[in-house]
Amino acid sequence: MTETAPRLRVAMVGYGFMGAAHSQGWRVAPRFFDLPAAPEMAVLVGRDATRVAEAAQKWGWAETSTDWREVLTRDDIDVIDIVTPGDSHAEIAIAALEAGKHVLCEKPLANTVAEAKAMADAATAAAERGVYAMVGFTYRRVPAATFARDLVAAGRIGEIRQVRAAYLQDWLIDPESPLTWRLKKDLAGSGSLGDIGAHAIDLAQYITGQKLTTVSGILETIVSERPLLESSQGLSGTASTERGAVTVDDLALFTGRFEGGFLGSFEATRFSTGRKNALRIEISGSAGAISFDLENLNSLQYYDATAPSTEQGFTTILVTEPEHPYISAWWPAGHMLGYEHGFSHQAKDFVEAIASGTQPRPSFADGLQVQEVLDAVETSSENGSAWTTV
């Protein structure tokens, strides 16, 4: 980053787990990548003045505000970064775009297709004015995932034959784990499907370069009642002796057909005992295959079916060479990246798109389409797994 690069002043709305990750992205990206504009951590926005001040102090935001609408009126703010829960995304994002601010919005784009559609429309209108919106499917920017896409796009696995995608976690296996807001449909919108299944869908579509067109699936609530929280406010807390109903899915299983005609199987679960954060995708083609697991995020498995038969096998490529995506900015070969590096890559790509006046991806339209897939899976589940058009 040169001293003469224009500044790009960011206000971030929200300060949960994703707030920490986005902050790290804005903080670190300009220290490793040579960006065409210099992002500044200008304002942190949240409703609780005390807590937002603590977060700003901890993460290094220059100012705070308790009123995002007021922040939108400021001339010295260029970007609104939205990391609030999904039910507030539409209102903030649309207002921000209309106020001429570029918008980075965490996934899922919204809790409903209707909201997501309004956001995508607002983003399309804004783009004509040179104001851009992007949704945060960060796992696309894990170098091994990006490189998988490159291999597929270059034809290195030939014609795609089938896809297997899964996002496996296990943080709900204890039936005495309490009924937090994430387990209530009115607040969370969705369970495993929207929370982590959305990532599997985006990644599968991104790497194959193709969209899902129809789906058949089932959503399942494995533990249907859990202890109520003593305090209904918090994200966690001591369990009460009373129980309440879990109203979101613990497990989502579905099959989808892609534009190219091939099938993919999908799974999203919070009950895969022992799997902590296993976003896995394997794509089989006529000339090869790729296999990725987020629990080994620095490597990609690649199978070259055109090699001599005695030498075929899955090659564990350490995606840490300078020629691999994003890597040359970081460390020498063999020095591993972690979870949060994707947020620096996201910041970099977003800044570059804005600076060059091009649409960053995944766009709000991309986010809407994922939302439509989620919606179609829910509809299919309600209709006995009938095939449902996205």
Place this chain on the structure above:
Amino acid sequence: MTETAPRLRVAMVGYGFMGAAHSQGWRVAPRFFDLPAAPEMAVLVGRDATRVAEAAQKWGWAETSTDWREVLTRDDIDVIDIVTPGDSHAEIAIAALEAGKHVLCEKPLANTVAEAKAMADAATAAAERGVYAMVGFTYRRVPAATFARDLVAAGRIGEIRQVRAAYLQDWLIDPESPLTWRLKKDLAGSGSLGDIGAHAIDLAQYITGQKLTTVSGILETIVSERPLLESSQGLSGTASTERGAVTVDDLALFTGRFEGGFLGSFEATRFSTGRKNALRIEISGSAGAISFDLENLNSLQYYDATAPSTEQGFTTILVTEPEHPYISAWWPAGHMLGYEHGFSHQAKDFVEAIASGTQPRPSFADGLQVQEVLDAVETSSENGSAWTTV
């Protein structure tokens, strides 16, 4: 095996790939296990006198015959081992049981549910006369799979939450691979579903100790036309310039609900590029998980969710200790078994059941039930993946 053990004279009908495997089972089992009866490789039966003689010479069968009906009339034959294609299983097995011969029949039990049902009925009737029938789902007898069942049965993974089962192969990824009989429904009955999916179903039911009750799925033919064989007789051969339709499935994807209420996802495919013989099963429970892959058949992954949180993880258990199932007969710890050892274990278990007058498992009734699952999956696929009772 002591010198005084009674003899158990076996006639095997058929001599393809499975014939080699069964022969090895009969040959080797008595050399390592202390059997209550001494199996003898008495008669090999096949239609082509020359070829059956060659096979008998190669594999060490004492006599040959071209007429299985004639063999059934012999007093000195105790066991009929059936390794012919599925469409002949019912006729031979039922006749053999009626002739008072114990029967070991390769999977799938039959090509149709009707035939399988007739066989199961015949087996039930025969059992009352002390004549026993067993179907050959050999993978139950890979020590790591047997041990997985033991762990589940002992409650070491707690209450089962979900199952993931897949059988992945890739031998059809070349679209110019010719149209052999295995790709024609009238001859093979089924494609990936019946050929390898049946193993995944049996193993999942065996390890969980529970049956599938309803299913929803889809069968897919990925390459719908292939070159005709110049000679339509052989299993392989040079391709012709003409093409014919593939009439079986290349890929089967389905979801099933088990008696206990939990869901399982299933996949059987011949298009999973780079996967040669990956029968995989993972079972997640409230207190742990087990994960098995036939491509690493000497080990089992076990996760103990009751361990201290800092020490939890999948443990790679080398299932080669003398205390593990079947192992004490073989080699010291760390000395690996292979594919064919399951056939020795099958021979051992079959001989022991006969000698003790108890029903060997999997019984024909077990085989019928798998056939019913396959049938339900086909029905579901024909009905837009509608949930179908087994």
Place this chain on the structure above:
Amino acid sequence: MTETAPRLRVAMVGYGFMGAAHSQGWRVAPRFFDLPAAPEMAVLVGRDATRVAEAAQKWGWAETSTDWREVLTRDDIDVIDIVTPGDSHAEIAIAALEAGKHVLCEKPLANTVAEAKAMADAATAAAERGVYAMVGFTYRRVPAATFARDLVAAGRIGEIRQVRAAYLQDWLIDPESPLTWRLKKDLAGSGSLGDIGAHAIDLAQYITGQKLTTVSGILETIVSERPLLESSQGLSGTASTERGAVTVDDLALFTGRFEGGFLGSFEATRFSTGRKNALRIEISGSAGAISFDLENLNSLQYYDATAPSTEQGFTTILVTEPEHPYISAWWPAGHMLGYEHGFSHQAKDFVEAIASGTQPRPSFADGLQVQEVLDAVETSSENGSAWTTV
């Protein structure tokens, strides 16, 4: 970090690869850890004013200087962080300590035992005045490595029986790779032994809690001549047609005996084709074993030899639980850390030690002892691998 925490102003001398890593440590640590003092990236020091200004701009240092001696005289500087080549460590570190500055010095502590000894003496003297020095063996602070030490210290592997340690890289396998300063003994001091073998030694001693007492080994230069650089200044560059002698080791192999009496085997190599950054250590004990590989830095293999014989195996512990060392400050379970996180952990530990007035580890005395091991290995190699006391 609270607003009232005292400031700790850092001046960093040097700005190579390690400069980037240390900068990231200082930048990020206070954003995740609640530190008792607030480190500030105050002054970056280097000889070339233009280049040091560029680095300071890129990495976010507030000021620059071309004269480290001048910086030592400033009252507003609390810490000197030394990331220059090894031949300048002693002079800067000793002067800094005498000037009352806390010192963090990259490994190796020095190029010679004499220099290292002088530094350790200076550090001992300074500590009496409450001024502390630490050497940067960062890999101790990879959470899986720290947790390995914890398991060993808690007796979870019993009595140690043997150690296997190796640091494997492959960046010199091309014999046409040019003769950089790292391959010349007068500049680099040592080859693979000092560069990466030192890490293996430190980690083995740290995890076992014991020092090496005697060693027997051999240093080997595998490619003895390489093309000269056109420009002898740079770290890399186009090769000339002339060749020069490689005067450091490419491969170091040695055996050492620890205080506890057990043996360890050590390897450091730049010729282990395909291994990029594989710092591996396995420690076998009477009750268990631990095995670590830096290429999978988020996990530790642990073998519990006290488990039932049928359930023993290496457990792959994902060292990302909140109860694991350093982890609670970062992300939820299953979200991976990378190479550079060790530098944040180093910054945290250093700041905490200073704030509490306790000696940070590894101390200069620890660094000296590693240097003495390296020296003993060189002596042994020169004496036909004779056992040499450290």
Place this chain on the structure above:
Amino acid sequence: MTETAPRLRVAMVGYGFMGAAHSQGWRVAPRFFDLPAAPEMAVLVGRDATRVAEAAQKWGWAETSTDWREVLTRDDIDVIDIVTPGDSHAEIAIAALEAGKHVLCEKPLANTVAEAKAMADAATAAAERGVYAMVGFTYRRVPAATFARDLVAAGRIGEIRQVRAAYLQDWLIDPESPLTWRLKKDLAGSGSLGDIGAHAIDLAQYITGQKLTTVSGILETIVSERPLLESSQGLSGTASTERGAVTVDDLALFTGRFEGGFLGSFEATRFSTGRKNALRIEISGSAGAISFDLENLNSLQYYDATAPSTEQGFTTILVTEPEHPYISAWWPAGHMLGYEHGFSHQAKDFVEAIASGTQPRPSFADGLQVQEVLDAVETSSENGSAWTTV
């Protein structure tokens, strides 16, 4: 095997663990491989008439004898297979060769270099008369190991740079494990070095195609006293309260230089907690690397350093394709082989060499050379790890 193949009648001397493995080799090889001569399991020889009769019954040997000298006089015996302890190898093998019998002798060839030399001389003399001798380093015949040799011989890893070989077991980690004959030098000759280190040496020399010329190493007895057996006869048994000295090595560590000038590191241990039978070898070359572990015996890791930099990585080759060594005789791709298959491969290669009148490998001269390496390591250990010529 055709009906007209000449018979090759085998007498096996000894009936311990290796007797079971050799029996399985002789039994199975002719059933899968098309051999030029038909081995017959004619006579099992042992001192204890009752026990040898039991073993013959169990393993399927036609006759028994308690006098190997008498067996040597029989015209109808073609091959003597020696699986007795090492101290009797020389006497039996030399007498057998002089009697015109082909000899297969288990490793180690002998307990002393002098005996091994006499055996190699006898073998050389016999070969001139068309009588052949082979020593049983069976692990060469694991298909993945054979294929590793093929890759190296074909130049696929370029010029060899270094070798890392280890044989890791853990069956002595319990200090209360009793003092069996294997732990007494007068009976066993050697400990971990001769028992398992010999395999690592043979495999390293076989795959590289080069011999070790000088070595430097150390032998270590980790647990120096163990409980005496109540009965001093058996291989195991209940421990007594008295203790005796372990007089062989538990751990051997050495470095060797090969003919080609490169170094190799070697380890043989019975104290590598959690490693059951891990014979590992990694060979690094200028153009690639191979890595093998007997605990994953059906696969080979191959690194192709000539691939594009973004696609390099270790490829896990499943060595089960019909084009791989030995495989076409067995099962379809992806169907695993086990420990004992090497003994069938050994029988096959031995029979083929005899039938074609060519020297089978490894010859007694090869076995002698391994013995000389072992001897040099012992000498080096006794001389403070001084480099010792083989």
